[in-house]
Amino acid sequence: MTPAVPDPRPPKIPESVLVVIHTPDLQVLLLERADAPGYWQSVTGSKDSLDEALAETCRREVHEETGLVAEPAWLSDWQLSNVYEIYPRWRHRYAAGVTHNTEHVFGLCLPAPQPVRLAPREHTAHVWLPWREAADRCFSPSNAEAILQLPSRIGGGR
Known part of the structure; x- marks a missing residue:
């Protein structure tokens, strides 16, 4: 049996952002995971350093994952955090013994x-969908719930 090759990257910080990218008419951008x-x-994405501001984590992750620029005026902190258990398949990315992550929710209105x-x-793929359809397609319950909050977050009552 071949020993596992250690990951050369430092462990991920268990504090992340979830950025719901949407339009005023509630079209939502979703991405399909390569892994x-x-x-x-x-x-989504974790902070690069403990002192990285959450808004900076959002801007960096949005650009890295989509090529889009998150203009500060378009980014809103929903003042909502979710603590969840990290899926076992991804725990190897964190320090030994880390089992939970704190996710901070933001909206980016394009x-x-x-x-x-x-x-x-x-x-591997992306799609713009109406908000309800987008929520139904999300694998993450906290992501789906955030999308379902969109109408109230942007002042609509749809």
């Missing part, structure tokens, strides 16, 4: 659906 075909999600440049190591 889990059929798993659709919004932009004027209209934009072309996306995917990071091929992270995502």
Whole structure:
């Protein structure tokens, strides 16, 4: 049996962002994970350092995963955090013994659906969907719940 090759990257910080990218008419951008075909999600990502501001984590992750620029005026902190158990298949990315992550939810309202440049190591496909359809497609319950909050978050009552 061949020993496992250690991951050369430092362990991920168990504090992340979830960025729901949407338009004023509630079209939502979803990305399909490269490491889990059929798993659709919004932009997510961990802080690069303990002192990285959450808004900076959002801007960095949005650009890395989609090529989009998250203008500060379009980004909103929903003041919502979710603590969840890290899926066992991804725990190896964290320090030994880390089992939970704190996810901070943000919205990014773009004027209209934009072309996306995917990071091929992270995502294989993208789609813009109406908000209810997008929520139904998400594999993550916290991601689906965030999308379902969109109408109230942007002042609509749909």
